[in-house]
Amino acid sequence: xxxxxxxxxxxxxxxALLLMVVPAVGIASTSGAASKPTYTIGxxxxxxxxxxxLGLNMVFAVQLAIxxxxxxxxxxxxxxxxxxxxxxxxxxxxxxAQAAVANKKxxxxxxxxxxxxxxxxxxxxxxxxxxxxxxxxxxxxxATGGWHNFFRVxxxxxxxGPADADYLVKKLKLNSVYxxxxxxxxxxxxxxxxxxxxxSDGATVSTATVPGTSQCQNGTASATEYSAxxxxxxxxxxxxxxxxxxxxDLGLFLGALSSxxxxxxxxxxDGSLSPALIQGTTPASAANGTLLTCxxxxxxNKKFNSAYQALAHFSAANATYAPESYDAANAIINAMKxxxxxxxxxxxAELHKLAYKGMxxxxxxxxxxxxxxxxxxxxxxxxxKIVQLGLE
Amino acid sequence: xxxxxHYLSGHFATFRLEFWSLFVGGVANGFLYGMIAVGYTLVxxxxxxxxxxHSEIFMSGGFAGYFVMKALIGNSVPSGAATIFLIVLGIxxxxxxxxxxxxxxxxxxxRPLRRRNAPKLAYLISAIGASxxxxxxxxxxxxxxxISMPQPYINHPVFHVFGAGVQLYYVVIFVAGVVMLFALDxxxxxxxxxxxxxxxxxxxxxxxxxxVNIDRTIALTFIVGGALGGAxxxxxxxxxxxxxxxxxxxALKAFTAAVLGGIGNLRGAMIGGLLLGVVESLSVVFxxxxxxxxxxxxxxxxxxxxxxxxxxxxxxxxxA
Numbered sequence: 001x002x003x004x005x006x007x008x009x010x011x012x013x014x015x016a017l018l019l020m021v022v023p024a025v026g027i028a029s030t031s032g033a034a035s036k037p038t039y040t041i042g043x044x045x046x047x048x049x050x051x052x053x054l055g056l057n058m059v060f061a062v063q064l065a066i067x068x069x070x071x072x073x074x075x076x077x078x079x080x081x082x083x084x085x086x087x088x089x090x091x092x093x094x095x096x097a098q099a100a101v102a103n104k105k106x107x108x109x110x111x112x113x114x115x116x117x118x119x120x121x122x123x124x125x126x127x128x129x130x131x132x133x134x135x136x137x138x139x140x141x142x143a144t145g146g147w148h149n150f151f152r153v154x155x156x157x158x159x160x161g162p163a164d165a166d167y168l169v170k171k172l173k174l175n176s177v178y179x180x181x182x183x184x185x186x187x188x189x190x191x192x193x194x195x196x197x198x199x200s201d202g203a204t205v206s207t208a209t210v211p212g213t214s215q216c217q218n219g220t221a222s223a224t225e226y227s228a229x230x231x232x233x234x235x236x237x238x239x240x241x242x243x244x245x246x247x248x249d250l251g252l253f254l255g256a257l258s259s260x261x262x263x264x265x266x267x268x269x270d271g272s273l274s275p276a277l278i279q280g281t282t283p284a285s286a287a288n289g290t291l292l293t294c295x296x297x298x299x300x301n302k303k304f305n306s307a308y309q310a311l312a313h314f315s316a317a318n319a320t321y322a323p324e325s326y327d328a329a330n331a332i333i334n335a336m337k338x339x340x341x342x343x344x345x346x347x348x349a350e351l352h353k354l355a356y357k358g359m360x361x362x363x364x365x366x367x368x369x370x371x372x373x374x375x376x377x378x379x380x381x382x383x384x385k386i387v388q389l390g391l392e
Numbered sequence: 393x394x395x396x397x398h399y400l401s402g403h404f405a406t407f408r409l410e411f412w413s414l415f416v417g418g419v420a421n422g423f424l425y426g427m428i429a430v431g432y433t434l435v436x437x438x439x440x441x442x443x444x445x446h447s448e449i450f451m452s453g454g455f456a457g458y459f460v461m462k463a464l465i466g467n468s469v470p471s472g473a474a475t476i477f478l479i480v481l482g483i484x485x486x487x488x489x490x491x492x493x494x495x496x497x498x499x500x501x502x503r504p505l506r507r508r509n510a511p512k513l514a515y516l517i518s519a520i521g522a523s524x525x526x527x528x529x530x531x532x533x534x535x536x537x538x539i540s541m542p543q544p545y546i547n548h549p550v551f552h553v554f555g556a557g558v559q560l561y562y563v564v565i566f567v568a569g570v571v572m573l574f575a576l577d578x579x580x581x582x583x584x585x586x587x588x589x590x591x592x593x594x595x596x597x598x599x600x601x602x603x604v605n606i607d608r609t610i611a612l613t614f615i616v617g618g619a620l621g622g623a624x625x626x627x628x629x630x631x632x633x634x635x636x637x638x639x640x641x642x643a644l645k646a647f648t649a650a651v652l653g654g655i656g657n658l659r660g661a662m663i664g665g666l667l668l669g670v671v672e673s674l675s676v677v678f679x680x681x682x683x684x685x686x687x688x689x690x691x692x693x694x695x696x697x698x699x700x701x702x703x704x705x706x707x708x709x710x711x712a
Contacts, residue, residue, distance in 0.1 A: 183682065209682040214641045215632065216538060222641040223632045224424075224669075225684050227417035228676040235410040248538050252632050255540075259547055259559050259631075260413065280538035282633045283547065 038078045039342060040105040041066060041332055043325075044096055044121065044132075045113030046088035055113060058135055058325035059083055060312035062110045064304075065329035067311070077342065079333065082106060090116040097121035101128040108133070108332045108347050110325060115139030122147045129345040133331055135324035138295060143368040149348045151365050153327045153358065155295040155375035160269055161193020163376040164293050167267075167392045168240045169201040174265060176204040178238035180229070180253070182245030183211040183219065190269050191244030198242075206236050216248035226256035234260045243268040251280035251287065258286035270294035278384050285384075292379045297360035298388045299323045304359060327358035361391060405555075407677075412556035414673045420562040422669025423569030427624035428646030429653070429661035430576060431494075431617030437593035437656045438613045441512070442647065444519035445497050446621055447639030448526035449490045453622025454629035454638055455534060456489030457482040458541050461630075465542035478544035479564055482630070483623045490622015494614040497522055503607070531636035538635040561631050568627060572620055573662050579616070580658055589613055593656065648692050654702030663703060668692075 043062050046055040059081075066079045082103060084096035093112060100106055101124055108131040112118040118137040125132050126147040134142075134152040142150060155163075168174050177198045181191035191207070199205045210229045212219030230253065233241055241257070241264060243250050250272045257266065266289070273292045281287040299305055299316045304326065308316040316322050335350035336342050356363045364372045376392045428450055435443045461482060470478055501522040505514050549557025580586040588609040591599035600606050628642060645668060653664025668688055675687035695703065 208680055211682050215635055215638050217637060220641065221685060222645060223638070224421045224642070225681050227421070228414055228673045228684065229681040231410060231413040231417060232676055232681065235406055235413070251538060251540070255632060259561065261549070261557060276537055280540055280633055282540040282631060283543045284540050
């Protein structure tokens with residue numbers, strides 16, 4: 001960390017510290033000795049372009065956390081939010097990161113939102129010791145980039161598959177799993193991870209690829225393939241079926257499974273977590289009982305939801321990654337509270353030690369910046385509605 | 393030996409059940425393919441043209457049926473006479489929508505070209521253009537996501553074939569398919585309209601000299617083919633829901649079936665459809681579901697290598 005203090009400011013600051021017992025100010029200089037220092041928490045993510053909504057979901061949650069912290073009256077400092085719009089684009093992200101680093105009041109970042117943008121921005125944040133707490137960047141390699149300032153409150157892409165397999169085999173005690181994928185890199189990757197873990201958990205595993213259909217704009221196959229695929233799934237006698245793919249094709253498959261008389265458990269990942277799954281399943285009741293897992297949480301906290309609605313003017317219920325952003329911002333604020341002297345490097349060090357009970361999960365980081373403990377949420381379709389059951 | 397024999401017989405029982413389940417599903421798909429395929433074959437007969445917008449006739453039947461089911465069923469669960477009424481109504485509405493769209497296509501996309509003696513390539517482009525226009529319009533109007541159709545019944549196995557349950561949905565397709573395809577066969581073979589269709593197919597110029605109204609015959613051919621395609625769209629949507637792109641692959645398969653059976657040949661289209669449906673479904677016994685299309689089109693190529701005019705051969709203009 002580089003402190004650019006001139007002697008006068010240093011003298012004022014140190015005398016203030018001695019006389020007024022005001023926390024020392026490393027980066028920002030304060031004007032009046034009695035007033036609280038002001039620090040800025042940055043947000044980097046897409047605030048324009050095609051992924052704007054995702055960025056808005058997040059930025060309102062960060063703003064809410066900051067407003068609540070300021071209103072609590074317990075902070076020895078005042079917080080402001082400054083946004084850096086990277087459009088989710090790895091080529092824009094470095095410019096925004098450099099702008100954020102140059103802002104002397106800025107002490108930490110919520111974000112960046114996207115994995116590619118994060119990878120491009122981290123060299124700059126890392127060199128300036130600016131802690132980045134991402135609510136949504138899930139690329140596995142981000143944690144192994146050697147960036148001591150990198151944190152994320154969301155499970156990475158490598159966690160979901162094994163966690164799903166463990167849930168089926170160990171928790172639900174289903175010892176035979178039929179694993180289907182839709183042939184996409186996402187679906188096949190997730191299904192492959194589930195199959196491998198289920199096998200090592202001791203379950204009997206059979207696999208099948210049922211390619212995505214043109215009906216779902218996810219391939220060129222015909223929707224009629226699902227009756228055959230469902231017949232095979234039933235014939236396998238498996239007690240659980242995992243589907244790696246997206247909601248539209250899963251909806252077609254669920255209809256066929258119900259027709260074919262399949263009575264086992266069906267589970268799928270975040271690609272299927274959408275109310276459109278129920279809308280697209282014929283009959284809609286065939287979707288009931290389906291388990292849908294995601295590293296993302298749905299907010300069930302009424303206080304948060306109503307405060308979020310008042311601020312954002314849209315519902316938190318469908319605001320993906322809003323709860324994670326709220327936790328990320330609060331993690332930073334809590335780390336700051338523990339510091340006698342708020343510095344960028346101090347926040348990084350404090351985040352490594354933090355154990356903060358967030359809204360979605362316990363925010364405690366591993367040494368590589370990944371979230372510790374189980375961080376995959378399981379949801380279930382009940383009576384045509386998706387209900388969050390909790391962490392796996 | 394005893395244990396092994398037991399294992400074998402157990403394995404065989406599973407295999408037999410799977411085989412018959414796949415067979416039943418395949419026949420149901422085959423009837424749907426057949427109902428679409430006759431639309432291609434009829435139009436090809438009178439115009440020597442593949443109506444590539446037939447997929448959108450199928451899609452419009454699906455949506456029309458969906459809107460009627462949504463309006464009449466809502467959240468209720470019909471049974472008994474109400475079920476039969478709703479299914480028949482769905483087929484009629486789907487068929488009517490299909491016939492309307494087919495008529496519109498003929499008027500807007502084909503007749504003006506016919507008047508100007510346009511080359512065959514112009515028809516092809518006109519057909520593809522009409523197809524893109526229609527399905528994108530549907531996507532814009534009805535949303536670009538799959539919508540499940542309210543069910544006029546609770547789907548359940550009605551009876552068993554060698555242990556494999558035959559669901560009510562499949563029974564509906566079998567009955568509707570048999571009735572409609574048989575009726576079509578008789579209409580073309582015995583009625584005055586059928587005679588005109590056959591006459592135009594054989595030699596349009598001579599037919600017109602003999603007093604056959606060609607425009608009217610072509611229009612009616614589109615209506616008949618469109619009605620079956622639209623009805624098939626409703627039956628398909630009943631099982632898998634409706635979406636603006638729903639017509640694309642089933643129609644391509646049905647076109648394949650029509651060529652497989654012998655394009656222009658009514659019974660050929662029906663047999664081609666059934667054969668394609670059953671073979672692609674049963675292929676799952678030997679290879680994965682991912683290979684269904686590989687098998688289906690592999691068979692098409694193989695059959696055409698040995699019988700370039702399809703299984704029953706092109707039989708334009710004859711009582712099928």
